[in-house]
Amino acid sequence: MSVWIGIDLGTQSVRAMAVDGxxxxxxxxxxxxxxxxxxxxHEQDPxxxxxxxxxxxxxxxxxVPAGRIEGVAVDATSGTILLADGDGAxxxxALMYDDRRAADLVERVNTVGAGVWQRLGYQRMQANxxxxxxxxxxRDGVPGGARAAHQSDFVNRRLVGAEVATDLSNALKTGVDLIDERWPHDVLDALGVPAEILPDVVRPGTRLGAVCAAAAEVTGIPEGTPVIAxxxxGCAAQLGAGALRPGSWNSVLGTTLVLKGVTRELIxxxxxxxxxxxxxxGSWLPGGASSTGAGVLARDLPGRDLxxxxxxxxxxxxxxASLPTTYPLVSRGERFPxxxxxxxxxxLGEPADDVERYVxxxxxAAFIERLCFDYLDLLGARVDGEIILTGGATRSAYWNQLRADVLGRPVTLRENAEPALGMAVLAAGPSAAGAMVRTRAVVDPSGADLREPYLRFVGELERRGWLPSSAADHARERTVR
Known part of the structure; x- marks a missing residue:
């Protein structure tokens, strides 16, 4: 009868959820x-x-009876950071996840840290x-007693009432060495980041401390409740979806498309x-975010009943199968695959009406999703496990079926895949996910053959000079295999 609390600290809202085993x-x-x-x-007030x-x-x-609560964990937006004092104020x-004010500093970061970033597989940092x-x-020096804090660090510090470690996931975009699980102090020293302003680092799921009396009074979380890193x-949503085994993937299709999976080795x-x-x-959670997605529907079909x-x-x-295909970029430029x-x-082609434009x-979007898996396979990632679809697009049964047909394999839909659920699962521990993550449905392919329009789409991306020929050739090979 134990209960765990998951907290999703996002951009537009904070959501708390109490979940049983x-x-x-x-x-x-x-x-x-x-x-x-x-x-x-882009700033927020911490x-x-x-x-x-x-x-x-x-x-x-x-x-919820206080005596049943066994732990709490918080997720937060990736790349959000601020400076706090020794008391946690x-x-x-907070400079938010998409703040790009530091664009003129990225070249220096990538020059000084090139060896580490390449070793970690992502090659270079981005402005945000x-x-x-x-x-x-x-830029003007280090304020006395200042500490660097990610979004989750700030609230965990308040929950515990003392300094806390940061987790490797939130520290990734601050340059943590995920292989050695420590800060690369030689790189950071060269960039002017003193070691003393950085928190310790731990893996997600590590106990950070316990809820202090002051935090218990204002949050309602019982004093002494374990606080879990x-x-x-994005990783919280993956945990909530139950994509936890090597070869399994969570494909989140909302405004844009995000894929996250599990591999034994670093990609x-x-x-x-x-x-x-x-x-x-200790395994790895590779992923990427496309600039395509359902956001195009509101732009290209305004006011229509989807x-x-x-x-x-x-x-x-x-x-x-014979209808036109749209490359649904929400904004100029592509990030993945x-x-x-x-x-x-x-x-490609001329839609005759809004129904054809919708299709x-x-x-x-389904073709880009398929191309993402083809590219991940090219990189050596296992993509033969369960594919779990989450995000707003899963409200459309037609789209779910289309995605299963394009992928040529079953796709799984969950009852609840919120990031807050993922944090409750993390707080409960590694053996809890099997019971806490529930399946709503499995959608099997209908047998529709969409290989020819998919390959035509891949060829167009290659012809325009965007998709490397190596990736296009691998997609062709996997499609005709």
Whole structure:
């Protein structure tokens, strides 16, 4: 009858969830968060994180017996960082995951740290990663007693009431050496980051401490509850989806597409579009984020009833093998399964109406998803395990079937794959996922043959100079195998 608390600290909201060992949600609540954006800058007030987290946990635990609560874990946005003082108070606003104010510092970061970044498989850092932003925060020197803190570190420090370690997952974009599981101090010293401002690092799932009396009073989490090191929001969603075994993958399709899986060995990607987190058991969690996804539907079919379009598409076109295909880029430039800053959306063929336009977008997203798996296979990752679909796109039965047909294999849908559930699973420990993660349905391929339009789409990406020929050739080989 034990209960674990998972907290998802996102960009727009914080969500708390109390879950028992069978996966039943006994209480859940969320609170909105606000941001300030100004050009490349995106900031949040860390104190708001704590206030709204406390309000969410109090509500979520309202009907949960205190004696049943066994642990709490928090996930947070990847690459968000700030400076805090020795008492855990914020010295700066939080520079959020997509803040790009430190773009002019990235070249120096990548020059000094080139050997480490290449060894870790991701080749280079990006402007929105945490290490360039930390250099920006330290541009005028190190304030006395300052500590670097990721988003989850800040709230874990409040929960415990003392300094806490950071987890390897949130520390990835700050430059932690995931192989040796320590900071590369020679690189960081050369960049001007003193060792004393950095927290210790531990694997996700490590006990950080226990909820202190002051935190218990404001959050409703019982004093003494173990606080477990969490992970990033993307890895939390993967845990919530139950993609935990080598060869299994979580494909999250919402505004954009994100794939995350499990491998025994670290994946090295010459393009730098795939990077790996470290799992609690020491295995690796490779993944990548595409710039394609369902966000194109609202842009290209404004005001349309998407559920109605889905029903019409199913009735009129089935898999739509002979229909046009759209490359559904949400914004200019592609990040995964290839890197092409000049990539733009296109459509092969001419849709006759909005139903065909809808099918073309859905099919293009499914083709990119298939191409991601082809590229991961080229890199040596196992892709033969369970594929779990999550995200807003799974509300469309037509799209779920189309994705199974394009992949040519069954896909799994979960009852609940929220990041907050993933954190409850992490807090409960490695043996808990089997019972806490529940399957809603498995969608088998219908037998529709979409190989020819898929290969035509791959060829067009190659012809435009975006997809490397090695990746295109491997996709062809796997498709005709």
């Amino acid at each position: 069978g996966g039943q949600v006994l209480g859940a609540a969320s609170r909105a968060l606000t941001s300030h954006r100004d050009g490349p800058c 104190e708001q994180w704590w206030r709204e987290l406390a309000a969410a946990t109090r509500e979520a635990l309202r009907d 914020a010295l700066t606003p 990663w945490a290490l360039p932003k930390l250099l920006w925060l330290l 969490g992970t990033t929001d 090295h990607d010459p393009l730098g579009v795939v990077y790996s987190h470290r799992a609690p058991d 559920d109605a379009l889905s029903r019409q598409a199913s009735a009129q076109h089935g898999s739509g 290839f890197a092409a800053a000049d990539a733009e959306g296109f459509t 073309a977008i859905l099919r293009g």
